[in-house]
Amino acid sequence: MTAPTSPSAPPLPQIAAALGTGALMTLMLLCNSAMAAAAGPLFASLTAHGVGTVFAAILLLWLRGRGSRAGLPRGRAPLWAYLGGLSGALTVVATSWTANTPLALTGTLALGLAGQVVLALVFDLTGAMGLVRRRPAGSEILAIGLICAGAALVILARRTGA
Amino acid sequence: MTAAILLALAAGMLVTLSRQINGRLARDSSAMGSSFWNHLVGFAALALCAVMAGSVWPAGAAQAPPHAWIGGAIGVIFVAGGSWLIPRLGAALTGGLLIAGQMLSGVALDVIRGEGGAPLLQGAGVALILAGVVLARRR
Numbered sequence: 001m002t003a004p005t006s007p008s009a010p011p012l013p014q015i016a017a018a019l020g021t022g023a024l025m026t027l028m029l030l031c032n033s034a035m036a037a038a039a040g041p042l043f044a045s046l047t048a049h050g051v052g053t054v055f056a057a058i059l060l061l062w063l064r065g066r067g068s069r070a071g072l073p074r075g076r077a078p079l080w081a082y083l084g085g086l087s088g089a090l091t092v093v094a095t096s097w098t099a100n101t102p103l104a105l106t107g108t109l110a111l112g113l114a115g116q117v118v119l120a121l122v123f124d125l126t127g128a129m130g131l132v133r134r135r136p137a138g139s140e141i142l143a144i145g146l147i148c149a150g151a152a153l154v155i156l157a158r159r160t161g162a
Numbered sequence: 163m164t165a166a167i168l169l170a171l172a173a174g175m176l177v178t179l180s181r182q183i184n185g186r187l188a189r190d191s192s193a194m195g196s197s198f199w200n201h202l203v204g205f206a207a208l209a210l211c212a213v214m215a216g217s218v219w220p221a222g223a224a225q226a227p228p229h230a231w232i233g234g235a236i237g238v239i240f241v242a243g244g245s246w247l248i249p250r251l252g253a254a255l256t257g258g259l260l261i262a263g264q265m266l267s268g269v270a271l272d273v274i275r276g277e278g279g280a281p282l283l284q285g286a287g288v289a290l291i292l293a294g295v296v297l298a299r300r301r
Contacts, residue, residue, distance in 0.1 A: 009301040014250050015259060019295070021243030022263020024236050026271055031233030038226035042215060044233075046208040047223075051234030052201035052241075059238065060194055069192070077190035084183035084196065085204030087176045093211070094173035101166035108170045113261060115174025120253035123178065129186040134252050143297035144258035150290030151265045157283035158272070 041096035045089065081129075106159045110152050117148055181244045182253055188245035197242040201234070255298060262291050 028048075035044035098108045121141075127133025136144075180200070188196040212218050247256045269288055272279070 009299055010251050010255065012299070014247065015295065015298060017243065018247050018251065018256060018259035019263035019266070021240055021247065022260040022265075023267035024240045024243070025260065025264040026267040028233045028236040028240060030271070031229050031231070031236065035223075035226050035230035035233065038222040038230060039220040040217070040222075042208065042212055042217065043220050043223060044230075046205065046212050047231065048234035048237055049201045049205035049208055051231060052238045053198065053205050053234075055235040056194060056198035056201055056238045056242075060198055063194060074192075075190040077187050081183055081187040081190070082199045083203055084180045084187065085200040085202065086207050087180035087183065088200060089204040089207040089211075091173050091176040091180070092208070094169050094176065098166050098170045098173065102163060103166050103170055107167075108173070111167060111170035112174035112177070115171035116178045116257050116261070117174075117254060119175040119178040120182075120257040123182050123253040129182045130189070131182060131185055131253070132249060136252060136254050137301055139297055139300045140252075140255055143294045143300075144254055146290050146294030146297060147258045147262045147265075150287040150292075150294060151261050153283050153287030153290065154265050154269055154279075157279035157281075157287060160280040160283060 036096075041092060045092040049085070049089070104159075106155055109155050113148055113151055113155075117144055178253060178257060181248060181256070184241060184245045185248035185253075189249065193242040193245040194238075196245045197238050200241050201238065259295070259298065262295050265291055 032044050032048050035047060095108050095112065098111075099105045101107075103111070121136065122128070123131070124134050124136055184196040184200050187199060209218075244256060244260065247259075250256075251259065266288065269284055272284075
């Protein structure tokens with residue numbers, strides 16, 4: 001086993017891309033919760049995945065038409081690598097259940113943040129699923145801690161104000 | 163209650179698990195390829211759930227506003243973005259920065275729509291998140 005790599009400071013464009021991608025989540029939730037309000041969480045997630053499948057296929061064909069190799073295999077991924085969507089589908093089932101317990105949406109979101117970050121740290125340290133093994137720098141862990149604490153306050157503020 | 167807490171934690175872990183698996187698939191295909199498979203497999207699983215629940219087309223579906231239908235297209239970019247970021251930033255920083263982007267934009271949206279919560283708490287939260295983002299640039 002090779003020693004975990006200690007990463008260098010990430011370039012600004014990558015940080016900006018991550019923040020922008022995170023902002024897409026807000027827009028996605030806005031749309032999906034409108035569907036959930038009209039037709040329930042299961043149907044909302046089902047249509048989101050259906051529409052997403054079609055949209056991703058169109059984008060892949062478009063990329064390929066432009067000569068990109070996106071979507072063409074570079075190597076052979078194991079079969080389980082195709083099952084990320086199962087995990088995503090399970091998330092919907094789990095959160096729509098916990099949101100109706102005394103945890104409510106606030107507790108579900110806050111605990112979800114904790115679960116996400118803790119497992120991600122374990123994945124980084126172990127190089128799970130064949131991704132790069134890396135030991136997050138101290139400043140990186142502090143940064144993530146600050147973000148989580150801030151996120152918890154924002155989630156709490158929403159409930160207090162509502 | 164304990165069961166609910168464990169399940170809420172597990173739901174968060176499933177998000178990370180999904181991103182890690184998709185990142186692995188992207189290594190051998192592409193970020194957009196992994197997003198395609200993520201949505202296709204998720205759709206198949208949820209379609210099975212919907213059939214078992216006997217609710218393939220709920221009554222309210224036809225009344226949903228037009229924007230309710232485009233969340234999936236946004237999700238495609240979100241998943242592809244995660245697959246692109248994870249080998250570059252690692253799982254933890256990817257997750258942390260995605261949360262930061264989601265929270266900051268969420269607060270912006272709340273303010274625009276005049277649906278703010280407790281302003282002091284909200285402001286403190288935004289300040290902590292921004293400090294975290296700045297610190298992520300430091301080594």
